[in-house]
Amino acid sequence: MTQTASDQTESTESCSYCPIAAGVSALGHWLVTRVPHGVRAAVLVCVALAAGAVYNAANPLGLPWLPSPGNRVGIPRAYESRLPEINAAEALKLYEAREALFVDSRDAKDYDEDHIPGAQSIPMREWGKLWPKLKSKPPTDRLLVLYCYGSHCGLSTRQGKALLENGYSKLVILDYGWAAWTKAGYPTRKHPKGAGS
Amino acid sequence: MEGALGKVRRVVTHPIFVRLAGVAVGAVFVRASFDKIMHPDRFADIVHDYQMLPLLFINAFALVMPWTEITTGAALILGVWRRGAGLLATALTVAFMIAIAQAELRGLRIECGCFDVSGLTSSEASWGLFIRDIPLLLGAVLVWRKG
Numbered sequence: 001m002t003q004t005a006s007d008q009t010e011s012t013e014s015c016s017y018c019p020i021a022a023g024v025s026a027l028g029h030w031l032v033t034r035v036p037h038g039v040r041a042a043v044l045v046c047v048a049l050a051a052g053a054v055y056n057a058a059n060p061l062g063l064p065w066l067p068s069p070g071n072r073v074g075i076p077r078a079y080e081s082r083l084p085e086i087n088a089a090e091a092l093k094l095y096e097a098r099e100a101l102f103v104d105s106r107d108a109k110d111y112d113e114d115h116i117p118g119a120q121s122i123p124m125r126e127w128g129k130l131w132p133k134l135k136s137k138p139p140t141d142r143l144l145v146l147y148c149y150g151s152h153c154g155l156s157t158r159q160g161k162a163l164l165e166n167g168y169s170k171l172v173i174l175d176y177g178w179a180a181w182t183k184a185g186y187p188t189r190k191h192p193k194g195a196g197s
Numbered sequence: 198m199e200g201a202l203g204k205v206r207r208v209v210t211h212p213i214f215v216r217l218a219g220v221a222v223g224a225v226f227v228r229a230s231f232d233k234i235m236h237p238d239r240f241a242d243i244v245h246d247y248q249m250l251p252l253l254f255i256n257a258f259a260l261v262m263p264w265t266e267i268t269t270g271a272a273l274i275l276g277v278w279r280r281g282a283g284l285l286a287t288a289l290t291v292a293f294m295i296a297i298a299q300a301e302l303r304g305l306r307i308e309c310g311c312f313d314v315s316g317l318t319s320s321e322a323s324w325g326l327f328i329r330d331i332p333l334l335l336g337a338v339l340v341w342r343k344g
Binding site: 035037038039040041043044045047048049051052053055056059061062063064065066067073074075076125154158161 | 234236237238239240241242244245246252253255256257259260261263264265267268269272278280281282283284285288306341
């Protein structure tokens, strides 16, 4: 040890970078031998955070760290502008002008119970099994309004991503979905002229 | 009987057994991270389905979690900071088990997101998966305590 210490002193005198190297070496030794396990676990998480950040920045389908506008999670940065949201009043205009096809992303039993008149049911939870076999797929050149249950429902945005990957480009998401539509009292299959009519 | 238990204990805590347990747990973690790293958006969808995290944190969690898995797994396989990595593996496995259990108790019919998140071979979160995590937890605890 004494020999090593004197060697270090000598090399410190002869080389201005050596104290840094010695410091790095001592830090490395301390990290490898003395750091508590909890701190090492935390360091591993920090390494993961850094690696995740670098990979996400370089990934074309990377995610924004915070959710997209409207609190939509899991939307890659590249898709954000391709899946705009509209509110219920804007959706009603499209419905009345018959300018769009409404797509119901909810489960089939909820669609059967009630839905926006004319909407096509494509339950997102069954997407993997259903889509390849679906005979009456919506036309790719038609504007599609996707909706699911309401807030905290990711089915319609998830369906939007899947449709983008299948060649659809005219897509909008109905913000707050079925909950917003029914709250506004707009037409449903059970109430063709709207609730309260 | 006690002699048999002592023998089992000696075998289980033998450095070679602990080392092998670390490699096995590490391999599971590394394998589990691949598809999540490739499809962070789909993993975020699955995290969303578990309804455990505020929306604000879901994307960030989906971006960091798979890298935590691969870092932990690589450390366990390579034997670097094994006990720290074992501690992290234990914490992660407990978190997975809590997530699966609460999904089952709340009746959520959701994908597990354990290995495959792209829907090709995914399985539903279930008590079966919860039980499957128990050996993983035991392995992780062993490495943490005895690594």
